[in-house]
Amino acid sequence: MPTGGPTQWRNPLRDPRDKRLPRIAGPCSLVIFGVTGDLARKKLMPAVYDLANRGLLPPSFALVGFARRDWDDEDFATIVHDAVRQHARTGFREEVWERLAEGFRFVQGSFDDDEAFARLKSTLADLDNTRGTDGNHAFYLSIPPKAFPTVCEQLQRSGLAEERDDHWRRVVIEKPFGHDLRSAKDLNGIVNAVFPESSVFRIDHYLGKETVQNILALRFANQLFDPLWSSHYVDHVQITMAEDIGLGGRAGYYDGIGAARDVIQNHLLQLMALVAMEEPISFEPKQLQAEKIKVLSATRNILPIEENTARGQYGPGWQGSEKVPGLKDEEGFAADSITETYAAIALEVDSRRWAGVPFYLRTGKRLGRRVTEIALVFKRAPHLPFDTTMTEELSQNALVIRVQPDEGITLRFGSKVPASSMEVRDVNMDFSYGTAFTEASPEAYERLILDVLLGEPSLFPVNDEVELAWEILDPVLENWAESGKPDTYEAGTWGPKSADDMMARTGRAWRRP
Structure with a gap:
């Protein structure tokens, strides 16, 4: 299993000189806030499985759910399994599922719960060591925009948003991006106070x-x-x-x-x-x-x-x-x-x-x-x-x-x-x-x-x-x-x-x- 920073583990299928080869992600995890919502169940979880099924996720990939539900890792795996069975585009393969499910983790807590984000930080650190995610973590905010400030503040306070030369941190935001120009500027200011613009990914699924x-x-x-x-x-x-x-x-x-x-x-x-x-x-x-x-x-x-x-x-x-x-x-x-x-x-x-x-x-x-x-x-x-x-x-x-x-x-x-x-x-x-x-x-x-x-x-x-x-x-x-x-x-x-x-x-x- 690859360990070390992203500069130490180079994916041979990401040679920029050959654009025909498939693009495969390096070691990383995806943390989904709002994991109990329809978007996560119908789109995000099935998409993760479909990527794995197509061989586009590395062995050192992990999926982390964050929500208030009283679930453990096995409960979360069951939820993902049901979503994949119902909504995945590609056929279900047991060997792909078992390999992917080894990297599933669930963290219980609310967005204003400091201890929950401490548990999330500990969970990601454990994945870095045991799964080889190398400190590379993307945070998907599949939540109402009014919750963005709280989650961004918690990610900053807990040190989870901190980037270094040997790892990256990214945030994914779903629309709506504000409800007018003033609110959009306020929202951009809140997000950019924690993540640089180069690390902010605003999802417009039509694109x-x-x-x-x-x-x-x-x-x-x-x-x-x-x-x-x-x-x-x-x-x-x-x-x-x-x-x-x-x-x-x-x-x-x-x-x-x-x-x-x-x-x-x-x-x-x-x-x-x-x-x-x-x-x-x-x-x-x-x-x-x-x-x-x-x-x-x-x-x-x-x-x-x-x-x-x-x-x-x-x-x-x-x-x-x-x-x-x-x-x-x-x-x-x-x-x-x-x-x-x-x-x-x-x-x-x-x-x-x-x-x-x-x-x-x-x-x-x-x-x-x-x-x-x-x-x-x-x-x-x-x-x-x-x-x-x-x-x-x-x-x-x-x-x-x-x-x-x-x-x-x-x-x-x-x-x-x-x-x-x-x-x-x-x-x-x-x-x-x-x-x-x-x-x-x-x-x-x-x-x-x-x-x-x-x-x-x-x-x-x-x-x-x-x-x-x-x-x-x-x-x-x-x-x-x-x-x-x-x-x-x-x-x-x-x-x-x-x-x-x-x-x-x-x-x-x-x-x-």
Whole structure:
């Protein structure tokens, strides 16, 4: 079993000269705070097992749970086992499980319990000696943001956050990253008082999806698309994240947050930055982050805000063949709440490439179907040498990147119908990940957890990105706070009428994914 510092144990499969080889983490542990929550059970624990099953975790890896439950190590192992059996992506292998489970530990305590953090420190020291984790520990805060200050303070007080040349310490934070610009700055200040920014990993699970990462490959590995990727040819861009589910049991959490804070501030603005960014000098983390920051710095709301945004709350309706209740009928949601379940905003990027191209971002619950996509809608041809009998109503050409489900890319264009006469209709050219590759795509959390353990922050937003995103969204939220209640839209439809109106004012319309 490897012992000693990370400089003494070099992983032969992490030779930077060969990018084809798999990236395997070095000796380390992952400590999960909030280990009893849904995120840990459905995503984090299964992702850890899937990484182990793929051979991407070292023999000297340990998983530590921290919670108030009266569990011992065996109880914790049972919880992880059940989560893996139910939610893991890869098949269960007993030999992998037994090897992984040897490194499971559980520490009981509350976040304000000094003795509990003393026990955690002792547990990690024991893992360093017996498991060979070498003092390398990542702390995953799968907890409400209001608990961040307490946990960070405890990690600092107990010495667990202290880094040295021969080991690393990292902290992982789940969104939301604040609820406005001021709170985001306060949160960043609290975290950075304990951990340097280089050791802070803010999880945006959308950035771990294969299709999102393929935006970079599509843009910068193919000369075909580069000349088209600008205001010379693109009329507008639509970025959609639609869900067909309601709030379910999350009403208490969601009330006061809403669709814009929950999705637009992080997921959709990050997708927009990847679409609009210039080619980085390299794919090193600092270079990628620098280009995204340039985009967000140049992004503005299209004015007036009240005409270029829309918000709504879903009412009762039909989701497929099922009749579903409206938001106000969901348990735990206040009848007078103005929290939106649908949000749409129009933005512009003040750059040479994108001048005059609106970016439309929308998200909502209880919409027509579950889909996330990025659509570049191109300008119409300046001249069509066809009379009206030769064509149906042709749509604008569009390049659509499907993030989920059915990950892939679709190109829509006009084509002649097979016949003796000239007749042109819209057709789609489709690429699907599921049919083009034999390899199954890893879950986003697999990729992101592995990157945390490797210390590779390319896919994680930094302070500047978070704060710039709030600078974009805050004026919209302030306008909505003064505008009364959101519109109502029927469940199973594609949002409120005000969303269609904001597009119609410019002669455009939302895509129907």
